[in-house]
Amino acid sequence: MSDEKKLTTRAADFSAWYNDLVLRAELADYSPVRGCMVIRPDGYGIWERMQRALDDMFKATGHRNAYFPLFIPQSYLQREAQHVEGFAPETAVVTHGGGKLLEEPLVVRPTSETIIYAMFAKWVQSYRDLPLLINQWANVVRWEMRTRLFLRTLEFLWQEGHTAHATHDEAEAEARQMLGVYRQFMESWMAMPVVTGRKTDAERFAGALRTYSCEAMMQDNKALQAGTSHNLGQNFAKVFDLKFQTESGGTDFAWNTSWGASTRLIGGLVMTHGDDNGLRVPPKLAPTEAVVVPIWRTDEEKSRVLGAAHALRTELTGRVRVHIDARDTMKPGAKYYEWELRGVPVRIELGPRDLDKSQAVLVRRDTRVKQPVALDHLAADLEALLITIQDEMLTAARKRREEHSVRGAITYDAFRQLMEGEGAFVYAGWCGDAACEAAIKDDTKATIRVLPDEEFRSPEAPRTCLKCGRPSTSEAVWAKAY
Amino acid sequence: MSDEKKLTTRAADFSAWYNDLVLRAELADYSPVRGCMVIRPDGYGIWERMQRALDDMFKATGHRNAYFPLFIPQSYLQREAQHVEGFAPETAVVTHGGGKLLEEPLVVRPTSETIIYAMFAKWVQSYRDLPLLINQWANVVRWEMRTRLFLRTLEFLWQEGHTAHATHDEAEAEARQMLGVYRQFMESWMAMPVVTGRKTDAERFAGALRTYSCEAMMQDNKALQAGTSHNLGQNFAKVFDLKFQTESGGTDFAWNTSWGASTRLIGGLVMTHGDDNGLRVPPKLAPTEAVVVPIWRTDEEKSRVLGAAHALRTELTGRVRVHIDARDTMKPGAKYYEWELRGVPVRIELGPRDLDKSQAVLVRRDTRVKQPVALDHLAADLEALLITIQDEMLTAARKRREEHSVRGAITYDAFRQLMEGEGAFVYAGWCGDAACEAAIKDDTKATIRVLPDEEFRSPEAPRTCLKCGRPSTSEAVWAKAY
Numbered sequence: 001m002s003d004e005k006k007l008t009t010r011a012a013d014f015s016a017w018y019n020d021l022v023l024r025a026e027l028a029d030y031s032p033v034r035g036c037m038v039i040r041p042d043g044y045g046i047w048e049r050m051q052r053a054l055d056d057m058f059k060a061t062g063h064r065n066a067y068f069p070l071f072i073p074q075s076y077l078q079r080e081a082q083h084v085e086g087f088a089p090e091t092a093v094v095t096h097g098g099g100k101l102l103e104e105p106l107v108v109r110p111t112s113e114t115i116i117y118a119m120f121a122k123w124v125q126s127y128r129d130l131p132l133l134i135n136q137w138a139n140v141v142r143w144e145m146r147t148r149l150f151l152r153t154l155e156f157l158w159q160e161g162h163t164a165h166a167t168h169d170e171a172e173a174e175a176r177q178m179l180g181v182y183r184q185f186m187e188s189w190m191a192m193p194v195v196t197g198r199k200t201d202a203e204r205f206a207g208a209l210r211t212y213s214c215e216a217m218m219q220d221n222k223a224l225q226a227g228t229s230h231n232l233g234q235n236f237a238k239v240f241d242l243k244f245q246t247e248s249g250g251t252d253f254a255w256n257t258s259w260g261a262s263t264r265l266i267g268g269l270v271m272t273h274g275d276d277n278g279l280r281v282p283p284k285l286a287p288t289e290a291v292v293v294p295i296w297r298t299d300e301e302k303s304r305v306l307g308a309a310h311a312l313r314t315e316l317t318g319r320v321r322v323h324i325d326a327r328d329t330m331k332p333g334a335k336y337y338e339w340e341l342r343g344v345p346v347r348i349e350l351g352p353r354d355l356d357k358s359q360a361v362l363v364r365r366d367t368r369v370k371q372p373v374a375l376d377h378l379a380a381d382l383e384a385l386l387i388t389i390q391d392e393m394l395t396a397a398r399k400r401r402e403e404h405s406v407r408g409a410i411t412y413d414a415f416r417q418l419m420e421g422e423g424a425f426v427y428a429g430w431c432g433d434a435a436c437e438a439a440i441k442d443d444t445k446a447t448i449r450v451l452p453d454e455e456f457r458s459p460e461a462p463r464t465c466l467k468c469g470r471p472s473t474s475e476a477v478w479a480k481a482y
Numbered sequence: 483m484s485d486e487k488k489l490t491t492r493a494a495d496f497s498a499w500y501n502d503l504v505l506r507a508e509l510a511d512y513s514p515v516r517g518c519m520v521i522r523p524d525g526y527g528i529w530e531r532m533q534r535a536l537d538d539m540f541k542a543t544g545h546r547n548a549y550f551p552l553f554i555p556q557s558y559l560q561r562e563a564q565h566v567e568g569f570a571p572e573t574a575v576v577t578h579g580g581g582k583l584l585e586e587p588l589v590v591r592p593t594s595e596t597i598i599y600a601m602f603a604k605w606v607q608s609y610r611d612l613p614l615l616i617n618q619w620a621n622v623v624r625w626e627m628r629t630r631l632f633l634r635t636l637e638f639l640w641q642e643g644h645t646a647h648a649t650h651d652e653a654e655a656e657a658r659q660m661l662g663v664y665r666q667f668m669e670s671w672m673a674m675p676v677v678t679g680r681k682t683d684a685e686r687f688a689g690a691l692r693t694y695s696c697e698a699m700m701q702d703n704k705a706l707q708a709g710t711s712h713n714l715g716q717n718f719a720k721v722f723d724l725k726f727q728t729e730s731g732g733t734d735f736a737w738n739t740s741w742g743a744s745t746r747l748i749g750g751l752v753m754t755h756g757d758d759n760g761l762r763v764p765p766k767l768a769p770t771e772a773v774v775v776p777i778w779r780t781d782e783e784k785s786r787v788l789g790a791a792h793a794l795r796t797e798l799t800g801r802v803r804v805h806i807d808a809r810d811t812m813k814p815g816a817k818y819y820e821w822e823l824r825g826v827p828v829r830i831e832l833g834p835r836d837l838d839k840s841q842a843v844l845v846r847r848d849t850r851v852k853q854p855v856a857l858d859h860l861a862a863d864l865e866a867l868l869i870t871i872q873d874e875m876l877t878a879a880r881k882r883r884e885e886h887s888v889r890g891a892i893t894y895d896a897f898r899q900l901m902e903g904e905g906a907f908v909y910a911g912w913c914g915d916a917a918c919e920a921a922i923k924d925d926t927k928a929t930i931r932v933l934p935d936e937e938f939r940s941p942e943a944p945r946t947c948l949k950c951g952r953p954s955t956s957e958a959v960w961a962k963a964y
Contacts, residue, residue, distance in 0.1 A: 098625035143580035
């Protein structure tokens with residue numbers, strides 16, 4: 001960690017840069033179990049802040065947390081036809097327990113619709129019991145063949161919201177609301193702008209009526225599906241007999257939604273904000289917002305500088321999360337290097353000459369701009385700077401995305417070249433035919449990320465399908481994706 | 483839930499009372515997976531508050547959270563001889579993934595020593611990397627045959643701390659420190675007094691040098707092992723090659739500790755504080771500390787009373803967690819019944835006649851004592867009352883425990899009768915021979931819960947072994963246990 005070997009650059013090999021950064025910034029490590037990662041304290045600290053922020057937003061919208069079993073009877077997964085088709089091939093299966101072969105194998109949950117709606121059916125009798133608004137923080141397992149730290153692992157941590165409603169429209173409103181919650185979190189906490197919209201039938205969640213997604217552009221111009229929200233219709237309710245007595249005295253099946261976001265978001269954070277010097281963490285998610293690097297040569301200087309550093313920390317308590325790097329086994333330059341790698345938003349350099357001038361030097365991690373600040377208003381200046389950094393990181397990421405978004409008429413050949421080359425979000429027409437969608441995917445590996453929500457659509461709607469030239473029925477955002 | 487069927491009483495059938503309460507207060511429910519429970523929002527809300535309090539204490543003592551894989555290669559579990567003997571018989575085993583038979587079966591973690599110390603071995607090179615102080619919040623699976631909601635389930639939620647140190651003494655100090663953290667949490671948050679001490683070799687954690695435990699007395703006078711802390715010595719370090727370069731330039735194996743507490747604590751809370759009317763939650767752990775039950779007959783009264791209730795809630799924001807039960811489908815009496823069942827510490831009755839007198843009536847859940855309080859100092863009175871309740875619940879539980887603790891000379895016959903009858907914590911002499919320990923267990927089902935720490939020992943040390951009459955080498959606390 002402390003050796004100053006340079007990271008692979010993004011330009012040289014984006015994928016190698018990513019792995020290098022994740023390992024050397026100690027966000028995660030490989031484990032002895034194929035495809036399973038260890039989330040190290042620096043990575044987990046970011047996840048804890050993500051969890052807290054999302055959890056507060058879920059609670060503010062009326063949801064409560066609960067916990068459902070890790071194991072799902074195999075027969076439950078099989079009840080919803082599309083669901084089993086989507087998930088059964090990638091499950092881990094427990095066949096033995098307590099030294100004996102089980103009568104029925106248990107699947108390690110890949111997602112919990114089946115077990116949760118089976119429980120909802122026990123709890124819901126009347127329209128008065130609706131809406132039922134539940135969230136679970138849990139680990140899930142999907143047997144992926146090719147894995148990447150944070151982005152795709154056999155086991156990952158996530159939250160899955162599950163709700164039941166009396167009407168289609170209420171479920172639809174919930175699915176849209178939670179998409180909005182995700183977007184707000186990603187933009188205002190992660191400083192990661194997203195395009196929202198609906199998935200095509202081919203990309204829909206297995207068992208859903210409609211799937212909505214937040215899609216973010218990484219620095220290699222590929223899309224990351226960062227959070228999805230599903231209107232499940234009555235599909236699961238019918239299978240698990242989740243019925244209720246309506247206000248007018250009849251009975252009906254409930255309408256469900258589910259929505260999830262995972263530790264994949266940490267990968268998204270890295271690929272949105274990381275640079276060739278390491279990670280850049282947006283201040284609101286940074287376990288440490290500012291690190292004080294004291295500079296000294298003599299013992300006398302050391303005690304003077306550390307004294308000032310501790311006074312500063314005391315002043316900042318409850319306002320800014322500060323760490324003092326007082327290690328005397330490392331030079332300041334090595335410390336700068338390390339904290340840049342780890343992505344702490346602001347470095348505070350504090351040496352004897354600074355103290356002589358009653359100042360410290362603040363160095364922004366995002367822009368690396370330095371500015372001297374008088375000690376007597378450092379706290380206020382630092383707070384303001386952190387807000388500025390948070391805002392400007394979002395602005396910069398949005399600008400970058402727009403520079404790599406292509407709108408307006410594009411030939412299929414030009415599109416194909418773009419996808420083979422530097423990549424982009426391409427806004428183009430689509431005839432609505434799954435055959436065109438599949439052909440483009442075969443050809444270029446690009447997929448329709450979303451049929452974008454109104455605010456993301458081009459001022460002039462595309463007229464023809466990117467592939468077949470027939471009239472377009474909806475604008476689509478095409479990109480290669482993680 | 484809202485039907486006013488009485489709970490089974492504790493006196494009639496303690497075990498049925500417990501299940502009845504857990505289900506009817508909606509703390510948990512049975513799931514379709516044998517031995518796995520669903521933790522419902524009211525139960526999970528208590529767990530979230532427990533987590534937050536413990537997590538803060540872990541962080542205050544220098545620990546950081548991380549996350550390790552759910553799956554452990556079967557060969558890892560087998561490396562430490564005692565460990566595998568203790569845990570292998572109760573594991574769930576994944577034999578198939580992605581539709582294929584695995585080359586090596588994966589065990590669903592029953593505890594994570596093996597996988598965690600394998601990772602520590604990668605991370606620790608030098609004494610400068612020590613101590614390494616890690617905690618994980620996770621689910622674990624132990625294939626139990628006889629299960630009880632919260633107390634013993636196939637899957638449960640817990641935290642497991644894992645640390646590595648340079649010396650035996652540091653590891654020992656850590657194990658003792660964390661035992662103290664548990665005790666402090668159990669007493670000052672759960673209002674559940676515990677006896678601390680060391681486990682005998684027969685009751686020690688599989689693979690540990692020494693195990694320490696917090697033992698609480700439930701209302702049926704049985705013991706609940708509520709949290710344990712282990713000095714693992716160098717057992718795991720040797721097996722996983724967790725070595726470090728010492729300050730003097732040699733190499734040595736690290737010294738490990740592990741310590742855990744689980745959702746079993748919720749069962750402990752119920753069995754410590756519940757009564758025949760339902761749950762009693764100590765204020766510090768109550769998601770809702772006070773519930774306002776507004777009383778009205780006319781629409782005019784309703785709007786007046788609800789107006790006052792909302793004003794009260796606004797005043798209490800940030801001070802007391804308050805819920806207003808404004809349902810108009812239930813009478814006040816039914817609401818009282820429901821909130822008593824759910825264990826909310828204080829009920830605030832607020833009706834037109836109270837408003838005429840500028841007062842409300844506070845009703846304590848623990849003692850059911852009522853007191854009118856002037857609205858203009860209700861907030862301060864309520865805050866003080868909640869502190870009083872928290873304190874008095876601990877005092878009452880400690881008093882109860884002492885009334886059912888037996889010290890001083892006791893014949894073996896009297897002991898056996900006591901264990902067959904109402905039960906107790908019996909402080910008696912022990913010769914130190916595992917044969918006596920085993921014979922008593924066979925005979926009475928009672929076990930040595932701990933060799934108690936000094937402050938719990940009797941003023942006069944027992945002279946002879948309870949069973950064999952030989953000289954006692956240590957005082958032991960005997961009880962039947964969950």
